[in-house]
Structure formats: structure tokens, C-alpha cells
Amino acid sequence: MAAKAIRIHGMANLTLVYGMRLLPSEDVAEVGQAPVKLANGREAHVTMHVLEGSKEEIEKQLRTSLEAFFDLYPEI
Secondary structure (H helix, E strand, O other): OEEEEEOOOOOOOEEEEEOOOOOOHHHOOOOOOEEEEOOOOOEEEEOOOOOOOOHHHHHHHHHHHHHHHHHOOOOO
16 A cells, blocks of 8 residues: 655645555455554545456546546645
8 A cells, every 4th residue: 555645735734545456357356445544543444446447448447536536625
């Protein structure tokens, strides 16, 4: 898992939490949420997403998904 800190003017630093793993599609039976332990002792969850197709199709879907994610947060 990798984390990327982002500095936004007027806001606290943000951290984008994401994970990726490429597997043969027939091997994936189930995908759940990934836990994230917070500094205050609480736990949050990251919804995992599944993209299938060729390398090019997956890259296109990933770009579209990333753009849509940031559209949910117009203030950043």
C-alpha cells in the first residue's frame, strides 16, 4: 500500500490511501474493505474497487475513476 500526502492551500495536508494488485480475473472470488487505523485510535475503511479488462481498458477505467473521485471533492 502506498500513501501520497497532498498540500492544499487553506486546508490541512491530505493523504490519499490506495492499493493495487493485478491478478488473473478468474482467480478473484471476493473483494472486501481494507481497514485503516487512524492516529486517534479509531478505524476507517477504504472501499476496494475492481477493474477488469485489457491493460489499456484497465488504465482507462482507472483514469476515469480517479477523475470521478476528485470530482466528489470540488473544494480541493
